[in-house]
Amino acid sequence: MSIFDNTIHRRHSNSVKWDAIEKVYGLKDASEILPMWVADMDFAPPTAVSQALQEHAKNAVLGYSFIGEQALQSIIDWQNTRHDWHIEKESILFSNGVVSALATIIKAFTKPEDKVLISSPVYPPFFNIPKSNGREVVSCPLVEKNGTFVYDFEAFEQALAQNIKAYILCNPHNPGGYVWDEATLKEIVRLCAKYDVLIISDEIHSDLMLGGAVHTPIAKVAGDEINRIITCMAPTKTFNLAGIQISYMIVTDKKKRAQLEASNMACGQGSLNSFAPIAMQAAYTEGSAWLEELLVYISKNMEYVIAELEQVSGIRIEKPQGTYLLWIDYREMEIDEKVMMQRLLEIGQLALEPGTKYGEEGRGLLRMNVACSFETVKDGVARFKRALL
Ligand SMILES: Cc1ncc(COP(=O)(O)O)c(C=O)c1O
Known part of the structure; x- marks a missing residue:
C-alpha cells in the first residue's frame, strides 16, 4: 500500500x-x-505542505508580503542537494509561474519581430508566448534516432545563424521525457555562444527523474557562458502545487536581473501570493x-x-x-x-x-x-x- x-x-x-x-x-x-x-x-x-498552508490560513495575516530568507534558503539547499548545483541568493528572481516567466524574459530581451528559436515537438507555450508577443518563432525540430527524438546540431546551427535572439530549451523535455545529457547541453551552449543567442532553459520537470537518470542544469555546464543563461524552475510540477503559482528564475548576470525586474515592474508584477512561498518552503524542506x-x-x-x-x-x-x-x-x-x-x-x-x-x-x-x-x-x-x- x-x-x-x-x-x-x-x-x-x-x-x-x-x-x-x-x-x-x-x-x-x-x-x-x-x-x-x-x-x-x-x-x-x-502533508507538511498542507499543514504549513493551514497554519498560514489560520493566522490569516494576509497583507503584502515578500519572500523571506528561509524560503530563499530552501531553494538554495534544494538545488544543492538535488542537483549538486550551487546558486547564489542574489541570482534568484520570482514569478507566478514558468509560463509567465517566459513571457517576462521574452519581453525583456527581445523586440517585436525578433526571432526566437524552439525545438519541436515541445510544450505549446514555447510557440504561443513569443508569437503572441509579436516575435517570430523559428522551429528547428528534434529528429528521430533509434526511436527517440534528439538534436540535429547541423540543422540547429543553421537555424541559429538566421539572426536568432533567444533559444527556449526544455530540459528535461516535455512531451518526450528526455533528460538531456551533458554533451548535448554543452553543444547547445557552444552554438548559442557562437551566434550570441540568449538561452532560456525551462527546467520545471527537473526533479522528476526516473530509474537513476540525473538532471543536469544547463547553467552548471556552461562554464564562461553562464551569463547567457536564464534558468526557470519551480516546485509546482514536483509537488503538485500548480494552482499555488510560483516559479523562480536563476540569473547570474546582474545586468540581466535588473532588466528582468524592470520587465516585471512594467507588467505590474511585484509580489507573490503569500501562500506560495510557504508551500514551496515546506515542500523543499520536508518533501x-x-x-x-x-x-x-x-x-x-x-x-x-x-x-x-x-x-x-x-x-x-x-x-x-x-x-x-x-x-x-x-x-x-x-x-x-x-x-x-x-x-x-x-x-x-x-x-x-x-x-x-x-x-x-x-x-x-x-x-x-x-x-x-x-x-x-x-x-x-x-x-x-x-x-x-
Ligand atoms: C515544460 C513546462 N514548462 C512550464 C509549465 C507550466 O509552468 P507554470 O505552471 O509554472 O506556468 C509546464 C506545465 O506542464 C511544462 O510542462
Whole structure:
C-alpha cells in the first residue's frame, strides 16, 4: 500500500484536468471521461505542505508580503542537494509561474519581430508566448534516432545563424521525457555562444527523474557562458502545487536581473501570493521522502502501461527518463489523429493529448499522464484497449 493509492477526488473542484474536458475537447458531456491529459497529478502534496498552508490560513495575516530568507534558503539547499548545483541568493528572481516567466524574459530581451528559436515537438507555450508577443518563432525540430527524438546540431546551427535572439530549451523535455545529457547541453551552449543567442532553459520537470537518470542544469555546464543563461524552475510540477503559482528564475548576470525586474515592474508584477512561498518552503524542506516514493510509484505505473499497451499491435512506447508523461507512438497503426482522438474519447472515454499539440512532429503520438493511482492507470489502459481493439 502506498500513499499514492489514495488519490484526491477532483471532479467538480474547478480542476482544469477534470472539469474543463467539455470545453477543451468540444464534448457535450464529459462526466464519464477519464482525464489523463493536463500535466498535474491526482495526488495530495506532502502533508507538511498542507499543514504549513493551514497554519498560514489560520493566522490569516494576509497583507503584502515578500519572500523571506528561509524560503530563499530552501531553494538554495534544494538545488544543492538535488542537483549538486550551487546558486547564489542574489541570482534568484520570482514569478507566478514558468509560463509567465517566459513571457517576462521574452519581453525583456527581445523586440517585436525578433526571432526566437524552439525545438519541436515541445510544450505549446514555447510557440504561443513569443508569437503572441509579436516575435517570430523559428522551429528547428528534434529528429528521430533509434526511436527517440534528439538534436540535429547541423540543422540547429543553421537555424541559429538566421539572426536568432533567444533559444527556449526544455530540459528535461516535455512531451518526450528526455533528460538531456551533458554533451548535448554543452553543444547547445557552444552554438548559442557562437551566434550570441540568449538561452532560456525551462527546467520545471527537473526533479522528476526516473530509474537513476540525473538532471543536469544547463547553467552548471556552461562554464564562461553562464551569463547567457536564464534558468526557470519551480516546485509546482514536483509537488503538485500548480494552482499555488510560483516559479523562480536563476540569473547570474546582474545586468540581466535588473532588466528582468524592470520587465516585471512594467507588467505590474511585484509580489507573490503569500501562500506560495510557504508551500514551496515546506515542500523543499520536508518533501524529499514524499518525492522519492512518488518517483517509484510513477515508474511502476509507466512500466505497467508500457507492458500492457505494447501488446496492442502498432503501439510503441519508450520509457522516459523523466517526468510523469508517456509519449505513445501509434504511427504504425496508420490511423489519422482525428480518428484516434475520436475513438479514444467516444469508445474509450479517455482524454489524452494529441501529439500535434506539441508541433507537427508529434503527429502519430499521444501524451498520457500517469501521475494518478495504479487503479486509475489500470482503468486508463483498459479504456485505451477498448478504443483500439
Ligand atoms: C515544460 C513546462 N514548462 C512550464 C509549465 C507550466 O509552468 P507554470 O505552471 O509554472 O506556468 C509546464 C506545465 O506542464 C511544462 O510542462
